[in-house]
Amino acid sequence: MLTTENLARSFGGVFAVNDVSISVPKGELRGIIGPNGAGKSTLFNLISGHLAPTRGEITYVGRSLAGTAPHRRAREGVAIVFQGARLFHGMTALENVMVGAHARTSHGFASAALRLPGHRREERLIAERAKEALEQVGMSDFADVYAESLPLGQQRRLQVARALCGQPELLLLDEPASGLRLGERQILADLLRDLHEKGITMLLVEHDVSMVMSLADRITVLDLGTVIAEGTPDAVSRDPRVIAAYLGQESSDAASR
């Protein structure tokens, strides 16, 4: 489904992602963990097309994504839930999710301005899909609330709903659980398990390691932009390099406090 080959990206000579080669088969839920600044978000930005690689290649369903704009990747089924809550202000929750349907719909300005035939049908389809997606994340009651006035946990879920409305085949989730309370975390985990069963390929970046361990088929561990371990949750959690990287982070966290 998705492979990266020697993928690298540098910022002013410093590599945020360096020689990353991963291969994610269709239907897999791949966990990606690593300490702060390991390059996880940068990797996602490379896959979703917001950053161009310095070196290396990304292949998605057998085709190179080089030079493909983010909105085209979205149309090919690549969706992303950003680390920050990047919602659309001045729009209701439902409208926010409806934007996600852009990936799978086609009516443009002329068709909208002149209300050409088919426009109405597509609008109805978009609204239906958006309502379904809201339902899936358990937010139907908040359809008419302005997105920016929602609490953080719901903003996260709304981003997931927006991604789902585009019926993605590859879903990138960048710390979807951060800022969520325990109950909300549980709901999110159930939702991801559900999507996994439906066969959506997912990349899950998460600092809540136990959550990743319980959900992921395989886990890739990044540190300083490179892959330091990859394997089943069990194998990875016993890997000495992983333990070292995390212990290192804990001690540096302690030092910075």
Add this chain to the structure above:
Amino acid sequence: MTGRLTSARLVGAGAAAVVAVVTALLPLFLDSSQLTVYTELLLSAVVTTGVSLLLGYAGQISLGHGGFYAAGAYTAALMATHGMPSLLGLACAPLVAGLLGLLVGMPLLRLRGHYLAFATLAFQLILLAVIGQQSSMGGDIGLSGIPALGIGSRHISDFRGYAWVAWLALVAVMILTRNIVRSRPGRGLRALATSEMAASSSGVPVGRYKLVVFSLSAAFAGLAGGIFAFFIAYVAPGSFGVLVSFQFVVMAVVGGLGTLWGPLVGAATITLLLQWLNDLGARPGMPDYAPQVFSYAVYALLLVLVVLFLPRGLVPAGTDALRLLARRRLARAQPGADAAGAADATGAGVEEPVPSPQRQ
């Protein structure tokens, strides 16, 4: 949002119909100087509707729409004075302005915020300078003797006719805008205004959408410019100064960005206020620079007052007040619900209510 007819929407549609009928009949009761004000007001509203679509929905500023207004006016004027059918000239005015918008937008829309504002301003200054140098376009003196608008041998012979043409243009432009805003591309535009990154990852072709909306708003300005040329029968660079572009932005902000009726309300407020101050400034005993000082002062003062006290503009403030009033009345009609209703209503007055009412 999706074709459901709520009572609020019915009220809105009814109010729109009343406004349309009243404004359509109004020219019958105006004298010729009032008709001039009416027509220029509506033409400003046409341009401002485009500026508001661009700024209020898509979040892109332009201080160069006076340039597109000029492009439309000169297109119509040049074609008509060269013996082409006037209606063809009028049809080409928005087309040429829209194409120019496409050409100008391609490089400029990579810029954001202040940079985009200055770049569009520069575009207008360059355009005016070029027109001023072109003797075939009348240079600084301008083009006069523009024939009346008409089909074949039938021509519009009085101001009233142009007032109705301007009315038709405004209705058309408002319907187009409404249809776009409440649709897939409209949601895409509103989305990219907050986050181009998230919009593009949702499948919105951000660059193309910005270009289309810029070009469309330029076409609206061009249409108004075309009507203006036939109405005044004379165009010169002096009619399209930079202040004109500022005026459109101020009208959009004062009326309320991101609203359908804001541009008309903003254009009416500013035009009528300027008119009144103009009369005041022209009174005996006033220094002869008074009218001009007044007009500059109005832009500045209104902008500051609105931004300070009604940051969302006149139309949202007005609809909030109406909603508040309706709720108060409801509370009075149901004595049991009085306390709760009143508390709710005052709360809503202080801050925006969280559950969204639908947008205009």
